[in-house]
Amino acid sequence: MTDTLTQATSREAIIRAQRRKRRLIFTAASLVVFALLVWWILGKMSVKSFWLQALNGLSFGAVLFFLASGFTLIFGLMRITNLAHGGFYLVGGYMGFSVMNWTGNFALAIFGAAMGITVVGLFTERILLRPIRGMEQPEVLLTIGLTFVLGDLSLAVWGGDPTPVPVPAFLQGPLRIGDFAYPRYRLFVLACAIVVALVLFYIERRTRLGAIVRAGVDDRETVAALGINIKAVFTGVFMFGAFLAGFSGVIGGGFLTLLPGQDFEILLFGLVVVILGGLGSLPGAVLGAVLVGLIDSFAKALVPELSFFTLFAPMALILVLRPQGLLGRE
Amino acid sequence: MMKRLSLTNRVKLVLLAAAIGFGVAAPYIFSSFIVGLLSLALIAGLFAMSIDLLAGYAGLVTLGQAGISATASYGVGYMANKVGAGIPAQLLVGIAAGLVASAVFAAMAMRTGGVAFIMITLAQGMIVWGLSIRLYQITGAENGLTGIDRPAFVSEYWQYYYFVLTVVLICSFLLFIAVRSPFGSSIKGIRESESRMRMLGYNPALQKFYVFMVSGFFASVAGILFVYLNEFISPSAAYIAASAIGVLEAILGGIGTLIGPMIGAFIIVYIQNIVSTNLERWPTLMGLIFIVVILFARQGIVGAISSGWRRWLESRGPSGPGTAGRDPSDELALDSS
Numbered sequence: 001m002t003d004t005l006t007q008a009t010s011r012e013a014i015i016r017a018q019r020r021k022r023r024l025i026f027t028a029a030s031l032v033v034f035a036l037l038v039w040w041i042l043g044k045m046s047v048k049s050f051w052l053q054a055l056n057g058l059s060f061g062a063v064l065f066f067l068a069s070g071f072t073l074i075f076g077l078m079r080i081t082n083l084a085h086g087g088f089y090l091v092g093g094y095m096g097f098s099v100m101n102w103t104g105n106f107a108l109a110i111f112g113a114a115m116g117i118t119v120v121g122l123f124t125e126r127i128l129l130r131p132i133r134g135m136e137q138p139e140v141l142l143t144i145g146l147t148f149v150l151g152d153l154s155l156a157v158w159g160g161d162p163t164p165v166p167v168p169a170f171l172q173g174p175l176r177i178g179d180f181a182y183p184r185y186r187l188f189v190l191a192c193a194i195v196v197a198l199v200l201f202y203i204e205r206r207t208r209l210g211a212i213v214r215a216g217v218d219d220r221e222t223v224a225a226l227g228i229n230i231k232a233v234f235t236g237v238f239m240f241g242a243f244l245a246g247f248s249g250v251i252g253g254g255f256l257t258l259l260p261g262q263d264f265e266i267l268l269f270g271l272v273v274v275i276l277g278g279l280g281s282l283p284g285a286v287l288g289a290v291l292v293g294l295i296d297s298f299a300k301a302l303v304p305e306l307s308f309f310t311l312f313a314p315m316a317l318i319l320v321l322r323p324q325g326l327l328g329r330e
Numbered sequence: 331m332m333k334r335l336s337l338t339n340r341v342k343l344v345l346l347a348a349a350i351g352f353g354v355a356a357p358y359i360f361s362s363f364i365v366g367l368l369s370l371a372l373i374a375g376l377f378a379m380s381i382d383l384l385a386g387y388a389g390l391v392t393l394g395q396a397g398i399s400a401t402a403s404y405g406v407g408y409m410a411n412k413v414g415a416g417i418p419a420q421l422l423v424g425i426a427a428g429l430v431a432s433a434v435f436a437a438m439a440m441r442t443g444g445v446a447f448i449m450i451t452l453a454q455g456m457i458v459w460g461l462s463i464r465l466y467q468i469t470g471a472e473n474g475l476t477g478i479d480r481p482a483f484v485s486e487y488w489q490y491y492y493f494v495l496t497v498v499l500i501c502s503f504l505l506f507i508a509v510r511s512p513f514g515s516s517i518k519g520i521r522e523s524e525s526r527m528r529m530l531g532y533n534p535a536l537q538k539f540y541v542f543m544v545s546g547f548f549a550s551v552a553g554i555l556f557v558y559l560n561e562f563i564s565p566s567a568a569y570i571a572a573s574a575i576g577v578l579e580a581i582l583g584g585i586g587t588l589i590g591p592m593i594g595a596f597i598i599v600y601i602q603n604i605v606s607t608n609l610e611r612w613p614t615l616m617g618l619i620f621i622v623v624i625l626f627a628r629q630g631i632v633g634a635i636s637s638g639w640r641r642w643l644e645s646r647g648p649s650g651p652g653t654a655g656r657d658p659s660d661e662l663a664l665d666s667s
Contacts, residue, residue: 081445083452131625136445137391138624141581144393144574145620152613264570268456271449279446308460315453316438323441 026322041298048180053297059186061293062193063256066248067266068273068285069200070241076217076280077237079136080129084143085245086267087150092117092246093253094158097165106168114246120150121242125235147263155260165253185255192251196244197286204282213237217280269296272311276318278328287326338639353495357488366559369491371599372498373555378579378591379505380548385577386586387509388541389521390447393573394435394455398546399553400568401458402428406554407475407563408468417481424554425547431458432546440538443524452570459568474564478557494555501548505588508544517541575616582623584630593631 042050071085096113100106124146132138171188174181204210212233215223224230249258252266269292277288292311299310318325335343353372357365377399385391405427409420439450462469469475479485484493508514516537519527524534557563566572575598583594601619606612623630629637 075445079445081449128621128625137448138628140445140448141391141577142621142624144570145578145617145624148571148574148613148617148620150617152611152617156611156614264456265460268453268460271453275446275449275453305464305466306461308457308464312454312457315450316434319438319441319450323446 041302044302049301051180052182053301054294055182055186055190057294057297058290059189059255059293060296061289061291062189063248063252064266064269064273064292065193065285065289066196066244066251067270068277068289069196069282070244070248071270072274072277072280072282072285073213073244074238074241075274077213078234080143080238081136081140082124082143082238082241083140083267084124084146084150085241085270086263086265087147088117088120088242088245089249089252089266090258090263091120091150091154092249093165093258094154094163094249095246096250096253097158097163097258100166104168106171109165110247110250113250114243117246117249118239118243121239121245122235124242125238129238147267151260151263158258160260162257162259163253164255164257165250167254171254183255189251189255200282269311272315274325275315276326278325281325281327281329284325284327337643350499357491362487365491366487367599367603369487369494369559370556370603371596372494372592373552373559374576374579374599375592375595376498376501376555377549377552378576378583378595379502379588380545380552381573381576382580382585382588382591383505383509383545383548384541385580386590387514387521388517388538390439390443390538390541391577392451392545393448393570393577394451394453394458395545395549395576396570396572397455397458397568398428398431398435399549399556400462400563400565400572401431402550402553403557403563403567404462404469404475406557407478410478411470411475412468420478421554424557425550428546428550428553429543432543432550436539436542436546440535440542443538452573455568455573456570459565459570462565462568469565472565474562476562478561478563480558480561484558490559494559497551497555501551502588502592505548509588513540571613571616574620578616578620578623581628581630582619584632584634584636585628587630587632587636590630590632597631 045053067085067089071082074080074082092113095116096109099112100109103109124143128142128146129139132142167185171185173184175184175187202210204214212223212228216230216233220230223233256262273285273288273292275288276291277284277286291314295310295314296307299307303310322328353368356368360368377395380399381392381395384395402424406420406424409415409423413419415423435451435454438454439447442450463471465471480490484490516527516532517540519530519532520534520537520541527534527537553567556567579594579598580591581594582597583592584590598616598619601615602612606615609615627634
């Protein structure tokens with residue numbers, strides 16, 4: 001009895017050690033690849049334009065993080081793959097554009113649009129997704145249909161011209177430090193991302209709400225049995241994810257401009273972020289967003305005609321080597 | 331002596347014969363515009379069947395199939411427009427391009443399933459679309475590729491219609507054999523229980539690779555038929571909307587049946603080209619059809635008819651003919667996830 005027990009524990013220990021070793025090798029290999037890439041890039045461009053591209057990539061990554069964190073949160077808890085997230089982004093951005101034009105208040109534009117998308121999220125979860133709850137594939141397909149409706153209706157309302165969301169005067173123009181100049185707005189976006197990431201991590205790790213959500217990810221039935229209204233939690237999380245998508249639409253619309261068809265384009269980037277980082281993982285969303293942002297930015301500078309393909313290669317690599325994503329659980 | 335056919339099979343045969351008879355007679359009845367649309371619907375049906383092979387039989391819903399068929403179309407278009415090669419070289423490069431794309435995509439997606447598979451295939455299709463917009467040297471970007479002439483012996487619209495009809499019938503027959511073969515059973519097994527298939531000695535990832543390749547082959551054939559129909563190809567052929575419409579057609583007609591996607595394709599092509607010519611908002615209409623079908627009609631038209639038919643047979647008596655030998659897992663494939 002004790003023998004089998006110790007055997008079992010020792011076998012587990014061996015497996016765990018193996019896994020740790022593999023993770024170590026993987027991390028070391030990734031760092032080496034990363035260093036080589038930086039070295040190669042620095043051979044192709046000046047240090048100054050290197051930092052410029054890096055900041056461009058990080059600020060784009062910031063927008064992707066807002067989008068992907070909501071997506072991954074919804075997936076992690078409810079197993080719902082909300083492909084309408086790109087549609088939420090686009091419509092949110094357009095709403096922010098309209099609010100900004102009426103009021104001229106940027107904070108109001110951001111939160112007004114985000115709240116608007118939250119209501120769309122509530123409608124989506126309660127009316128459209130509730131009847132097919134638990135059927136994963138129909139849920140995904142329904143959200144694709146919803147994206148077509150949202151995209152086409154926003155084309156009808158806001159037209160097909162590229163529409164930048166106007167930004168307030170104090171965020172316009174470059175910020176100069178010595179002889180280095182960089183757009184203020186992109187720095188503002190980066191700062192926002194850091195704040196939002198910290199808040200999300202705090203909520204997830206340190207609050208009762210975060211504990212409920214984390215427990216719900218692992219075992220929904222038990223959470224419900226403990227007297228927690230899991231359906232209300234589901235709705236809340238879905239609305240919060242939609243909020244983040246609307247938020248990212250206004251913030252992103254400030255420098256990426258809004259266009260018909262961008263719903264699916266940004267969705268593609270968001271999907272690559274979560275596939276790289278790992279579905280359902282918040283740290284994974286951060287890592288994936290940083291990687292995708294940087295890859296996209298440097299690829300556009302170095303090999304512009306292949307800029308989509310450069311997303312494809314790392315995604316293929318990850319899917320072959322680590323199908324659950326860099327920080328995803330098996 | 332020949333075995334006497336059950337009532338169900340007799341009805342099926344009569345309907346099939348009527349459909350083929352209609353197909354052969356169509357150019358004598360309709361205008362060139364309608365015959366062109368019928369060609370389009372047949373090609374869309376083949377495309378939807380290739381999706382259904384993955385979605386309905388293997389339980390792997392793909393949202394990137396248009397990426398594969400468009401790659402095949404571009405292979406043909408590149409050889410015709412940029413190289414100026416003859417028809418055999420165009421066909422060869424078209425099929426090869428489609429198969430290479432399928433192999434790469436399959437290798438990426440074969441270790442996943444369910445929702446992850448949908449996401450990965452969506453990304454793959456969108457990447458083909460992105461490349462087709464940016465690789466101007468090969469694809470002509472948004473202008474697309476023109477001057478892709480049909481082979482001389484099918485240059486007239488009605489000749490090409492008969493050609494499409496023949497190819498689609500042959501492909502349907504091949505698919506019909508495939509899903510009833512041991513291969514078909516093994517991919518249905520993957521859909522029902524991957525772990526059990528593994529216990530039986532199958533390698534699910536490899537099975538998924540195979541079915542993806544077979545599906546990719548038929549999607550490539552559809553892509554090649556499509557490019558010769560329009561004599562033109564542009565990035566919108568690879569866009570997510572094209573893939574999603576294929577999925578919609580398969581579900582609307584009845585997933586997990588081969589005739590269903592063809593019926594769905596005829597309905598959607600009809601709505602898109604005839605009903606909505608006066609309606610500016612086709613994507614909205616399509617999205618709404620999508621939502622309504624998913625919410626209320628996941629069984630599809632063929633699924634609803636066949637379950638109604640079975641109920642009618644049962645009401646005629648418990649030992650009514652035609653009820654035996656049915657595979658209940660053929661329906662509701664989409665619900666079992």
